[in-house]
Amino acid sequence: MSLPVLVALAGTATVFVATYLFLPNAADVPVLSAGDAPRLILLGLGAGWSLLGTVQALRLGRGGFKKVMLSLVCLATLALAGASAWWVVDYSYRLPKAIEVKALDAVKPFSGTDQNGATVSDASMKGKAYAMVFTRGFW
Amino acid sequence: MELQVLQSVLQEDEFKGAAAVAVCGESQDVVKAGAEKAGLKFSVIGDSDLAIIDAWGLRHNDAVPGKNTARPAAFFVTAEGKVARAIQPDNYRTRMDAAAIRDGLRLAMGK
Numbered sequence: 001m002s003l004p005v006l007v008a009l010a011g012t013a014t015v016f017v018a019t020y021l022f023l024p025n026a027a028d029v030p031v032l033s034a035g036d037a038p039r040l041i042l043l044g045l046g047a048g049w050s051l052l053g054t055v056q057a058l059r060l061g062r063g064g065f066k067k068v069m070l071s072l073v074c075l076a077t078l079a080l081a082g083a084s085a086w087w088v089v090d091y092s093y094r095l096p097k098a099i100e101v102k103a104l105d106a107v108k109p110f111s112g113t114d115q116n117g118a119t120v121s122d123a124s125m126k127g128k129a130y131a132m133v134f135t136r137g138f139w
Numbered sequence: 140m141e142l143q144v145l146q147s148v149l150q151e152d153e154f155k156g157a158a159a160v161a162v163c164g165e166s167q168d169v170v171k172a173g174a175e176k177a178g179l180k181f182s183v184i185g186d187s188d189l190a191i192i193d194a195w196g197l198r199h200n201d202a203v204p205g206k207n208t209a210r211p212a213a214f215f216v217t218a219e220g221k222v223a224r225a226i227q228p229d230n231y232r233t234r235m236d237a238a239a240i241r242d243g244l245r246l247a248m249g250k
Contacts, residue, residue, distance in 0.1 A: 024203045095210045098227035099196040107216045110160075110191045112184035113167065115174040120160055120182045122220060129218050129247035130158040131145060131240065134197050134209035136231075137163045137173075 002061060008053025008070060012077040014046030019084040022092075036088050047081035050074050107132065141211070141235050143177050148240045157244050162186050164208035211235075215243035223247040 020026050021039050032038045054074035058067055110132075111121035145159055159181040163170060170185035184191065192198050192209040199210040213226040213235055223246040226235055 093231040095229055095231060096197075096199050098210075098212070098225075098229065101214065101222055101225040101227075103223070104217075104221045107214065107220050107222055108195050110162070110184075110194065112162065112186055112191055114160075114182035114184050115167070115171040115179075116182075118182065120184055125158065125160060125216070126220050127218050128156060128158050129223075129244065129249075130160060130216050131243060131247070132214040132216055133142065133145060133159060133161045133235075134192065134195070134212045135142060135161055135163045136199070136202055136208050136211060137165050137169070 002057065004053045004056035004060060005066075005070060006053070008050050008057060008074060011046045011049025011051070011053060012073055014049060015043055015077050015081045015084070016046075018042035018046055019080060022084060022088055040085060040088065043081045043085055047078050050077040050081075141213075142179055142183070144235070144237050145240055146177075146179050146181065148237055148244065149181065151241075153250075154241075154244050154248070157248055160184065162191050162209060164189050164192055213240075213243065215247040217247050217249065 018039050021029065021032055021042070022036075032042065051074060054070050057070050061067060061070075107122050109122050111119060111123075114120050142161055145161075148154060149157060149159060161179070161181065161183040163173075163183065163185065164187060165173070165185050166187045167185040170183050174183045186192050186209075189198055189207060189209075195212075197209045197212055198207060200207050202208045202210075211228060211231070214222050215224045217223050224243045226239060226243065228235070
């Protein structure tokens with residue numbers, strides 16, 4: 001296998017790894033886990049290697065079938081890199097529509113058990129100002 | 140994490156007397172461990188059946204694939220039980236910062 005083909009396939013593999021690392025249950029790789037930037041850079045590098053290797057292979061290589069297959073792999077790699085980057089940068093951060101709340105509406109009733117086993121409700125909170133925060137969780 | 144920012148704001152002298160309640164769609168065990176790890180002194184309700192979250196209309200289906208929970212939102216409530224301010228970001232990237240928490244608490248406290 002020629003060097004350009006190896007570079008192109010290494011790029012494809014890198015894009016797959018970077019995409020996998022964005023999945024919620026992916027293994028934690030400390031150096032790549034601080035925010036989105038490291039993994040987006042990995043996606044970009046993978047796409048770049050794939051494109052560079054494929055262009056060089058098309059220029060210097062032989063065999064029409066190999067070139068067509070490599071071009072298809074490169075196109076798929078670029079599409080995956082683009083889709084992953086779009087999903088991370090935009091779509092995965094979107095939230096459902098906000099609920100309508102007018103200023104000085106009465107707080108909606110609630111009652112639940114807190115981390116200490118105590119019951120907390122709108123009635124028990126009456127008499128003090130408070131922040132009611134809904135959070136996605138502790139992961 | 141926003142809840143830790145909220146905790147630190149509540150410890151400021153200006154906000155003595157104010158309180159906070161957090162709701163998340165996790166089990167009691169997860170909430171207890173998470174609240175301890177984050178050093179949260181205020182109440183965190185584990186709403187694993189999403190009863191409160193649904194009653195408030197704040198469910199986010201598949202927030203993480205296969206997991207339903209609450210969309211992030213904060214409501215600053217007066218001592219009389221009226222909502223003085225609501226913060227509902229449209230994107231997870233928009234985080235509630237200390238300044239927004241202080242402003243909300245001031246409004247709720249009538250300052």
